[in-house]
Amino acid sequence: NDLLRIQNLKVCAGEKEILHGIDLDIHENEVHVLMGPNGTGKSTLGAALMGNPAYTVTGGDIIYKGQNINEMPDNERAKNGIFLSFQNPIEIPGITVSAFIRSALEAKTGKRVRLFSFKKELEEKMALLQMDPSYAERDLNVGFSGGEKKKTEILQMLMLNPEFVILDETDSGLDVDAVRTVSKGIEAYRKQSRGSLLVITHSTKILEALPVDYTHIMVNGKIVKTSDSSLIEEVNENGFAAYENAE
Ligand code: ADP
Numbered sequence: 103n104d105l106l107r108i109q110n111l112k113v114c115a116g117e118k119e120i121l122h123g124i125d126l127d128i129h130e131n132e133v134h135v136l137m138g139p140n141g142t143g144k145s146t147l148g149a150a151l152m153g154n155p156a157y158t159v160t161g162g163d164i165i166y167k168g169q170n171i172n173e174m175p176d177n178e179r180a181k182n183g184i185f186l187s188f189q190n191p192i193e194i195p196g197i198t199v200s201a202f203i204r205s206a207l208e209a210k211t212g213k214r215v216r217l218f219s220f221k222k223e224l225e226e227k228m229a230l231l232q233m234d235p236s237y238a239e240r241d242l243n244v245g246f247s248g249g250e251k252k253k254t255e256i257l258q259m260l261m262l263n264p265e266f267v268i269l270d271e272t273d274s275g276l277d278v279d280a281v282r283t284v285s286k287g288i289e290a291y292r293k294q295s296r297g298s299l300l301v302i303t304h305s306t307k308i309l310e311a312l313p314v315d316y317t318h319i320m321v322n323g324k325i326v327k328t329s330d331s332s333l334i335e336e337v338n339e340n341g342f343a344a345y346e347n348a349e
């Protein structure tokens with residue numbers, strides 16, 4: 103069953119067209135990897151799928167669970183199970199990690215989340231991500247290291263249990279141990295959910311623990327090649343030059 107079907111998607115930032123007609127099909131329970139040179143439009147695709155108002159869909163369709171969501175606001179998309187982990191997570195003084203995730207969970211489910219079971223689950227997931235439990239009561243991302251911010255993103259993913267996850271370079275700027283923790287978190291998500299992931303990354307370390315179904319190469323706002331995980335090794339050896347020239 104199609105979870106997400108992107109058809110001839112064109113996206114502008116301001117006056118400038120960034121994505122020039124993207125086609126992408128993602129089924130339930132699949133892992134897709136999106137690679138490509140810097141400035142090619144990968145984050146723009148993630149932002150457009152999440153409904154970031156800075157980006158305008160000027161053509162094509164985003165069909166999610168059989169429904170066109172081109173005009174759906176970002177908070178509705180989140181309620182419907184779309185989750186985007188930012189390249190640069192924001193800091194929110196005055197709201198703790200625990201309170202932030204609990205209210206996101208309540209917004210998503212439309213139900214009150216009972217504190218006791220919530221805290222217990224939060225503690226379990228934090229242990230899995232090797233996060234100190236005291237971080238639950240710290241202000242969201244305030245004074246967190248890059249690695250701690252990324253772990254907090256993965257923690258939100260595990261707690262919210264979305265159906266479609268976009269990870270935008272969640273692994274960038276992390277040391278080897280933190281990359282391993284993040285990939286452990288992704289594995290845990292795969293075990294607890296039949297959801298699908300679109301993983302935007304430059305690093306292949308994060309992919310080692312993941313069963314990748316499809317790899318896509320984006321160059322200049324278009325997907326120029328799609329294949330299985332062997333494409334990752336190909337990119338590793340040859341870089342993106344070959345695809346740039348083919349374009
Ligand atoms: P990638 O994630 O592949 O590195 P981005 O999607 O971040 O690429 O950017 C693609 C292009 O779109 C770049 O040229 C970038 O400068 C431009 N761009 C992205 N966001 C905006 C924006 N909000 N306003 C203007 N230009 C933007």
Ligand code: MG
Nearest residue numbers: 139140141145
């Ligand atoms: Mg980039």
Ligand code: MG
Nearest residue numbers: 144145146189
């Ligand atoms: Mg980017």
